[in-house]
Amino acid sequence: MVERKRADLDAVFAALASEPRRRMLERLRAGQANISEIAEPFDMSLFGVSKHLKVLEQAGLVRREIVGREHRFAAEIDAIADAERWMQTHLAFWHLRLDALDKHIQKSSVPTKRGKKRT
Amino acid sequence: MVERKRADLDAVFAALASEPRRRMLERLRAGQANISEIAEPFDMSLFGVSKHLKVLEQAGLVRREIVGREHRFAAEIDAIADAERWMQTHLAFWHLRLDALDKHIQKSSVPTKRGKKRT
């Protein structure tokens, strides 16, 4: 197995909790880019963009490759996949519970007041 | 259509970017609970927990129902589903691109130096 370090969910979710950063990720879906290119559509200082990219990098959402005087960034998939897994699990448990509730409702649809509901 | 207001992704992701809050959500998968019950496993003041729950509530991740002197919380699914959708989309684009790259590699596996790669 690839000894990939488990993504820090706190960092991943925090990095995603910013519209500019999500847009930068979307930008990188089209291929790699350097900071100036990434900064282009934003009304923000270059250094501001650089800071955002550092957040994404530390969360493992992008990879930086320094080539001469430019820093080229590329989207990274594993971190986001980990976060997605947490959500999937959460949703799965949720649906399990809804199913259970459904069954419960069907059972107690008989109007005899026998079952004591705790809620 | 249910006129459900689009979840604010910033708020949802930010709310999820905290281990205590994720644990609280996990707790609520087992059913609703009031603040004291939710606070039980945490080494934190009641008011601290209350603040976390407010964050979850404002992100639309939980629903609060005031019953007498207690505030009962229940997990809410739509907001998380929205965030999950963003991730799904992101991953989908990613895989599309990987597929395209695969094809490109297969094409250019013939050693004639015809295709000009821009990267």
Added chain:
DNA sequence: CTAAACATCAACCACATGGTTGAACGAAAA
């Protein structure tokens, strides 16, 4: 060599976040 391009650094500001405490308030139980 000199100049331009790409990016960083340190310092700063304003504001949000995560946590505490002690006082207070409304509802329920005695």
Added chain:
DNA sequence: TTTTCGTTCAACCATGTGGTTGATGTTTAG
């Protein structure tokens, strides 16, 4: 009514975040 329970409020503190600027450092181009 008095007490207790569940929770909020205001105030406070420390730290993190999002943004700026001006100076600096490297790499490439002229």
